[in-house]
Amino acid sequence: MVSFGIFDDEFIRGNVPMTKREVRILTLNEGKINDNSIIYDIGAGTGSLSIEAALAAKNGKVYAIEKNIEGVNLIKQNCEKFNVKNIEIINKIAPDGTDNLPVADCIFIGGSGGNLTEILSVSQKKIKLSGRIIINAITIESLNTSFEFLRENKDFKYYSFEVFVSRYNPIGNYHLKKAENPISIIVCEKI
Amino acid sequence: MVSFGIFDDEFIRGNVPMTKREVRILTLNEGKINDNSIIYDIGAGTGSLSIEAALAAKNGKVYAIEKNIEGVNLIKQNCEKFNVKNIEIINKIAPDGTDNLPVADCIFIGGSGGNLTEILSVSQKKIKLSGRIIINAITIESLNTSFEFLRENKDFKYYSFEVFVSRYNPIGNYHLKKAENPISIIVCEKI
Amino acid sequence: MVSFGIFDDEFIRGNVPMTKREVRILTLNEGKINDNSIIYDIGAGTGSLSIEAALAAKNGKVYAIEKNIEGVNLIKQNCEKFNVKNIEIINKIAPDGTDNLPVADCIFIGGSGGNLTEILSVSQKKIKLSGRIIINAITIESLNTSFEFLRENKDFKYYSFEVFVSRYNPIGNYHLKKAENPISIIVCEKI
């Protein structure tokens, strides 16, 4: 079986923000990815999540939607670095670019660029029965919008939590505690 | 591939403390378990980690070492509930009970009952090259003992972090934030 | 000068939820209480915040608004225990009960019982120039409502943060880490 957990500094990153390793592990694991999964990664950024998802869904496909050309280039470079062939990059502002995609087993929503409600509406139509939409929220407003959506759309069951990771950085004989930013993860399953 | 994440309330628990779901996911994922892995679960408690490890290592084996008979009984019940056949329960105070075990791909150390240094010494001998010892520490003293061990034993590379999970509990139209206890995870790889 | 920090178990509590000590310290300190402050404590619960506020505003007054009779009785008992005379208890559902109160230097909003928007509107009218409204939010929806209010009402400057406290509980020779629930604190100053 596949384990997740490529280290953050193994990815080519530029200045694009990246989901940190442990949050990426938890997010990917919630996706219940299998060999043939069809996956969207919305707001793919550096592509770190896409890469690990594509390695897990080895006979499946990842559609990485990213609006910024800087991100698109990083995803390409990371595909090359990790020798990943089953990612299709879509340089659009989501939910644009999803119309012609096959229905999904799993939709990861990282960045939403202010279109979260529209992205959720489109995701609701494109997700398979028992498929999973997994939202990573870094603002209170995205978290609240997600909850509002789930209050109004009863065809999902869901659970959600916040993850706070601090690293113990070895410095001489000491371990200095350094915080990563907390991230909220909302896991929605189509019922 | 296998995903982790059985919900806490699916396990039969009694009053035995249990590693919580997200920490269990991260811990198991760090184990880089494959189909044939030989795994020790030291201080197995309710067996929640053992069960998920055994489901992942479907042709491998999990040795669950637990000193309390209450825990032993819970592990048995959980094996039955989840139809898991590849766990061997060892009712001993670790590191007792490890002598005759085959060398391990992965050793999870949850509870140590005050014997952490001895458990680490034995684990060091029983772990394969490139195998992983993963410690879950809930006290400062266990965390510090682990770091002391790693300072003195240079045949491991390691990284470590603390995970803090808060759940968003839906109550009417609200999501109330409830904290789980923070857990430190130390991942040691034999080099 | 006065320090805050009565221990949680010094208060008479019953089963009413209570703001925990460190959050209470931070909340009270943000109030910039002085000897003569007029303070409202909305959703006063056990009265723990009211008691410490009243001890600080020794020539001032605290109006503790609490809808539940169980809470009202606890506040009375705590006033007696701590020999505090300058708390007036108002057994109403806020914002009811605030009409005839003198304008406030400081308004603490703990529990809002679903009326947070109305409570904020009334607080806006009753708070003095340079006075402070300090909200303790335990749900995402209260936090979001507070931010919406502040987006629409520009006569406040504000800052906000979340506090997560874990205690080191001594057990034998160990210190076990136990989390308190995270609380968001929003500090609004009338400008």
Add this chain to the structure above:
Amino acid sequence: MVSFGIFDDEFIRGNVPMTKREVRILTLNEGKINDNSIIYDIGAGTGSLSIEAALAAKNGKVYAIEKNIEGVNLIKQNCEKFNVKNIEIINKIAPDGTDNLPVADCIFIGGSGGNLTEILSVSQKKIKLSGRIIINAITIESLNTSFEFLRENKDFKYYSFEVFVSRYNPIGNYHLKKAENPISIIVCEKI
């Protein structure tokens, strides 16, 4: 009465690490400072804690011990900026420089430069009965050393906790959550 909470960016900081605002508030409040308090600030850094302590102990005195000349200069500049006259700066490596100081009501230990055990031993001799030693630990080893000291020296009662603050940074219509590093606070009272 005095409130704490000067904002971090009001201090002149250079590149010297600084205790963050909310941790500073909690630390100072635990000091139970009064008008005449004699205070040591060991590892004073930028002097942010010293400044707020000196403003609270307006007829008392703060001895700020700092080994780095860069820190010493920042403390001087901050004293000038905040018009504080009751800080004496001691440019030594603690516990050096404490011999001739008057006994203390309150000793804050921030940076220890590897000498924490010695600093604690000296502090034990210099602290008054019912006085308080308050340690801010950012490494596991300092935290563990503090607990070891307290296990061996029974003339203190103590409590301890970790504080994790995340700020809600307003960005357009969003509030982005940003973590500060977690800090452990150990409060020791001489009995």
